Amino acid sequence: MGAFLACDWGTTHLRAWVVEAGGAVRAGRTFPLGVARLQPGEAPTRLRDEVRPALGAEALPAVLCGMIGSNLGWIQVPYLDCPVDAAGFAAAMHPAPDSEPPAWIAPGLRGPGPTAAPEVLRGEETQVFGWLAQDPARTIGTRLLCLPGTHAKWVLVEDGAVVRFVTAMTGELFEVLSRHSVLRNDASVDDWQAFAAGVEAAGDGGGLAARLFSARSRVVGAGAPAAETASYLSGLLIGAEIASVPRLLNAAAPGPIALIGEPSLCGWYSKAIEQVGLTALTYDGGEAVLAGLIALNAYRIA
Amino acid sequence: MGAFLACDWGTTHLRAWVVEAGGAVRAGRTFPLGVARLQPGEAPTRLRDEVRPALGAEALPAVLCGMIGSNLGWIQVPYLDCPVDAAGFAAAMHPAPDSEPPAWIAPGLRGPGPTAAPEVLRGEETQVFGWLAQDPARTIGTRLLCLPGTHAKWVLVEDGAVVRFVTAMTGELFEVLSRHSVLRNDASVDDWQAFAAGVEAAGDGGGLAARLFSARSRVVGAGAPAAETASYLSGLLIGAEIASVPRLLNAAAPGPIALIGEPSLCGWYSKAIEQVGLTALTYDGGEAVLAGLIALNAYRIA
Secondary structure, rough: OOOOOEEEEEOOOOEEEOOOOOOOOOEEEEOOOOHHHHHOOOHHHHHHHHHHHOOOOOOOOOOEEEHOOOOOOOOOOOOOOOOEEEHHHOHHHHHHOOOOOEEOOOOOEEEEEOOOOOEEEHHHHHHHHHHHHHHHHHHHEEEEEOOOOOOEEEEEOOOEEEEEEEEEEEHHHHHHHHOOOOOOOOOOOOOOHHHHHHHHOOOOOOOOHHHOOOHHHHHHOOOOOHHHHHHHHHHHHHHHHHHHHHHOOOOOOOOOOOEEOOHHHHHHHHHOOOOOOOOOEEEEEEHHHHHHHHHHHHHHHH | OOOOOEEEEEEOEEEEEEEOOOOEEEEEEEEEOOOHHHOOHHHHHHHHHHHHHHOOOOOOOOOEEEEOOOOOOOOOOOOOEEEEHHHHHHHHEEEEEOOOOOOOEEEOOOEEEOOOEEEEEOOOOHHHHHHHHHHHHHOOOOOEEEOOOOOOOEEEOOOEEEEEEEEEEEHHHHHHHHHHOOOOOOOOOOOOOOHHHHHOOOOOOOOOHHHHHHHHHHOOOOOOOHHHHHHHHHHHHHHHHHHHHHHHHHOOOOOOEEEEEOOHHHHHHHHHHHHOOEEEEEEEEHHHHHHHHHHHHHHHHH
16 A cells, blocks of 8 residues: 555645555644635645645645535535445545646545435545444444534444434534523533533433523523533533434444544543443544545555 | 503513503503613613603503513512412512502513423413413313414413423524524525425424434435525424424323414414424414403402
8 A cells, every 4th residue: 555645624624644655644734724714726726735745745645535525625526325335435536636646535425314305424434434444343233333523423334334324413503502592601511410410401302492491491490500501501412412313313222332533522422321321432533534544545546 | 450551571672552441452562672682770760761651651550571570670570380370470470669650570480391400481471371361261171382482482271370381492593503503594484395394304303403404414415405494494493393392291282282472483383283283273472462461460450
């Protein structure tokens, strides 16, 4: 396998690593070049003039995943329909136009969702394929993965293939409610006890619009400190997600839920998952996406 | 019964009516004097110097309901615990300090909710008591009422008493998601077909954070027009409320759901209720609160 430039190019940031021929990572860096901050058509020049020189990667082929493959990015790479495994996914990578040295852009995935609309994702699949590549035993049997974030993704994997997934807008609901609603708060989630009360209040996850009001009524109707609101609200939203989303996937967790993401956020998810009697194992999202890009590159040149 | 000044004094507006001794309404007017717009301590002078002269009501006693009885209003009148009927509610009205002629401020209600936190409301109870007063037959048996709005209230009434209620933050969720999230839209709900698709997508109301994402994925993953997003999102949120909130109240609708509120919003609720196989009857919220204030005044001087 050859040396290459691995890029997780998302909405807000671009994370890039130089991977040597033997698989060792020589350098890695995050750039404030998310596709939401780019002018149309700007992606190739930013990669060539800023990212490559900063990492000494002027001559390397590149593999890119994430929103860079959307209509906001470099070129729109169509969604692949589930089920999809890593080999099939790698084969659908699209050569980037106007790139020398060459770059390949990963597609997104599309699958059936809990409504008539399809589910879509772009970028998280590479974390999933990376997590699978980190331990080949994971490609056997059924696995339930949760990738927390602004739009949390729950992914069901069977024998190494993504068969379906669901997106929960938990992080974004927390943001907009914390900033713009009657549940306004300082967004600092730091109180384990209030968080646990929120998870408890989530119940079976039904009636969320009603359960949410308890974040207000516990303060005005029962004297709870307003300073607890961020932690309680976070627990309520995460608790409702955990209680209801696996059901939407028709996925009884066959073993521990694999939590892949930012370690501190995964810690809160892990706490909530344990509180409802399930188990979780946590994996670093950055390491997973890098492993995924390395796996895609290996398939590309195989 | 004597002539009086009836005031529904809420967060954003004050609606006032002069009611003659025989019960006829002589004048009515809305003032931009909601408690959220008042300086602390300002309520009595605004009532005396602006509202009373505008309606020729300088000499009348007044009955006030709504957020004017909260800590943002004139004086904080404690919540009454359910069950509460109209007579008990009227007896708990609080004489307003520093008011000549006299004014009485209604309390709010508190009851058990779907979480460990109590449920609270302030103002909607007067619409409920007004609706009951409009037809004494309504005080017999079990009734399920829905008052749509920023914070929709679902109220269970047994033999004329409010026994419990639930608040759904449906209107506020629509607002903050339409303005500040990836589901950003022009907030014009005008497409019956997209609305109905949203109601359908709400399913049993569980997994709301996941179902919400379909408002995005149907556009990016299935080519639905972005212009439908407001209507679809409204249907999804209202559909989820209707599917899940009555269950939180342990209330199988014993007959038609009584929808009390702004006629156009009630029209959308009515459409969604019919779509899921239930029935609703719609009543004007302004008429209901006025009838409630008249009933409270009658109890006061009885």
